[in-house]
Amino acid sequence: MxxxxxxxxxxxxxxxxxxxxxxxxxxxxxxxxxxxxxxSYGLQPLKLVVVKDKKLQxxxxxxxxxxxxxxxxxxxxxxxxxxxxxxxxxxKHFDNVQTIRNTSEEILNPFKKxxxxxxxxxxxxxxxxxxxKQAYLAMGNLLTVCAIEKIDACPMEGFIPEKYNEILxxxxxxxxxxxxxxxxxxAKDDMFSDFKKxxxxxxxxxxxx
Numbered sequence: 001m002x003x004x005x006x007x008x009x010x011x012x013x014x015x016x017x018x019x020x021x022x023x024x025x026x027x028x029x030x031x032x033x034x035x036x037x038x039x040s041y042g043l044q045p046l047k048l049v050v051v052k053d054k055k056l057q058x059x060x061x062x063x064x065x066x067x068x069x070x071x072x073x074x075x076x077x078x079x080x081x082x083x084x085x086x087x088x089x090x091x092k093h094f095d096n097v098q099t100i101r102n103t104s105e106e107i108l109n110p111f112k113k114x115x116x117x118x119x120x121x122x123x124x125x126x127x128x129x130x131x132x133k134q135a136y137l138a139m140g141n142l143l144t145v146c147a148i149e150k151i152d153a154c155p156m157e158g159f160i161p162e163k164y165n166e167i168l169x170x171x172x173x174x175x176x177x178x179x180x181x182x183x184x185x186x187a188k189d190d191m192f193s194d195f196k197k198x199x200x201x202x203x204x205x206x207x208x209x
Contacts, residue, residue, distance in 0.1 A: 010147040015190035018072040063163035074184030080175040081131035
């Protein structure tokens with residue numbers, strides 16, 4: 001497998017084959033990749049909602065500017081951020097570090113206190129913006145994994161988060177939707193699949209010093 005060839009193959013799929021479903025092992029790969037995504041401080045202020053209910057997908061399409069990808073995709077991945085990231089959340093993270101790595105509190109506590117104090121002084125808008133950036137990292141990671149696994153995907157910001165939150169009961173779970181990624185397999189008649197990829201040349205996008 002040549003990763004560059006796979007990245008050339010991928011595109012923002014405009015039309016999915018609504019009769020082709022991702023095998024569970026492919027879906028599991030995406031889920032594992034999401035969970036392994038790098039995040040700032042390792043805090044993982046994210047959750048992934050996997051929608052596979054076709055009725056729900058059709059309902060969500062109405063609040064995605066009627067983009068049919070949401071209805072026709074095998075699954076719709078909704079990237080969400082935690083609404084509350086404070087002392088309790090950060091403490092749970094460090095408890096997990098201690099359990100998995102058996103690191104002593106003496107080593108962990110200074111960094112733990114630093115993070116708690118830092119987040120305590122940040123306005124909610126700043127924390128929300130920070131968490132959303134982590135969601136973009138996760139989506140970028142999954143787009144690459146999709147290319148490697150020959151899974152078609154369409155990254156989307158074009159949806160109404162408040163409606164997604166309502167339909168998926170995200171607020172009750174302490175979450176807010178920020179990004180959407182329909183995944184599945186391209187339809188044979190999606191004309192965009194044959195379009196040449198348009199990118200600026202490397203000499204215009206990369207500076208070596």
